Amino acid sequence: MNRVKIKQILDTDKNPGKVLIKGWIRTKRDSKEFSFLEINDGSSLKNIQVIAQNNLDNYEDVTKLTTGSAVSVKGEVVESPGKGQKWEINASELDVVSIAPETYPLQKKRHTDEFLRTIAHLRPRTNKYGSVFRIRSELAYAVHKFYNEKGFRYVHTPIITGSDCEGAGELFKVTTLDGNDVEKGKFNYEKDFFGKETNLTVSGQLSAEMFALSLGDVYTFGPTFRAENSNTSRHVAEFWMIEPEMAFCDLEENMNHAEEFLKYVTQHICDNCADDINLFTQFVDKSLKGVIDSILNSKFKRLPYDEAIEILKKADQKFEYEVEYGLDLQSEHERYITEKHFKIPVFIYNYPKTIKPFYMRINDDNKTVAAMDLLVPRIGELIGGSQREERLDRLLDRLKEMDLPVEDYWWYIDSRKYGTVPHSGFGLGFERLIMLLTGVTNIRDVIPFPRTPSSIDF
């Protein structure tokens, strides 16, 4: 007899008859003559209720089953006379696959996220985390589906890189040297595996640009590493980033694309993860429905940086940090704009060039660059992107202006020498997207095994 997934039974309208299921016991209620077992196999948030009568050969074993134990059940699907479920299974055979001893840490009650983080290897067995990771999987699929339908190519940019190209934050060193090769606290990179300083990637962008300038529209979707000593609910050292890069694309089209992307993947999980989303709207964030509605049904606000400064200056709210043209926006400013002022996702664009990296395209005013950030309620910056500087002379000027080693960028510069075209792209933090769409407030709770400063337990 072939095993069926519990989701298949719960989703069906007509009785599937005799079935075989396998899963874990979430809870058990005993009566004198029989037991109710709630079985979950991870295929859905919902459990299926199994009735085990005391006439089973091994009923003695069944009564010893505990929360967390694994079982295999054969039985007839029947309409449930009880409330709370349509179908249940009358067990005709119930095999114990394994018993979880009484030390099993997950109980039939709410646990705090902090406690569950200390048992990250077991937390996907809870309702909330099961839902988080089903949605994470479905969102990843939606990303690929979206890009596939739009004719984008998926590019695997390197994870080990030989350049500190963007100077973006602290990098994780990659080395095969041991202590004996390190003299006076200095690495002799010539003796190292690659013969030069090597790091984990902080962004696939520069590589992706090379492929956009050949395959047209491309995207990357992979792990990214930042060794910043950041201790916040929005930062981890290893996270996943989605980076589209589009040839013949200006800043406005870039924003159009970002908006279309966000609406598409949001709609996808609304269509495919209704139960899981429902759990979050009920138990995690009551305002989640409004957030999702604002993504699906609003036209995202597009606001030039200088107008954002004006709005903040006029705001009837005291900010801890100064608002002044030429200064970067602080968290409190971003949240005011997206949460209080507009209450929908907001693109801020055309930032002063002094606060943005070398590769962003200089605007005609020579003061601003064609950069854009997408701010969303509760998260702040979800997307950071720009139109790239495609003009060779301007790019070289910028590199020199920012005192960057031009020779290290020889291959990047080559792309502006040969067949250069306007192009644009952005980076989107995958975990922040999951936070946005689930209402989960700590990034450590939307990635299976989070890596943060002094914490790599699993």
Add this chain to the structure above:
RNA sequence: UCCCCAGUAGCUCAGUCGGCAGAGCAAUUGGCUGUUAACCAAUGGGUCCGCGGUUCAAAUCCGUGCUGGGGAGCCA
């Protein structure tokens, strides 16, 4: 890295002015009418985060370290 808060049973927490270590849930055992975080009863369960100090006496006061959380910076 900076600022603030917390650490007591497996979990969530209470513990007054420094004076015998507590509750609910969980677990274990038994009971029970088709239950829904089932219900009822009994039982077991402690390095009060570590180290040092003050005191006749410290979970409680002081110092220090560690861990966790919230916020900031950095960013996605």
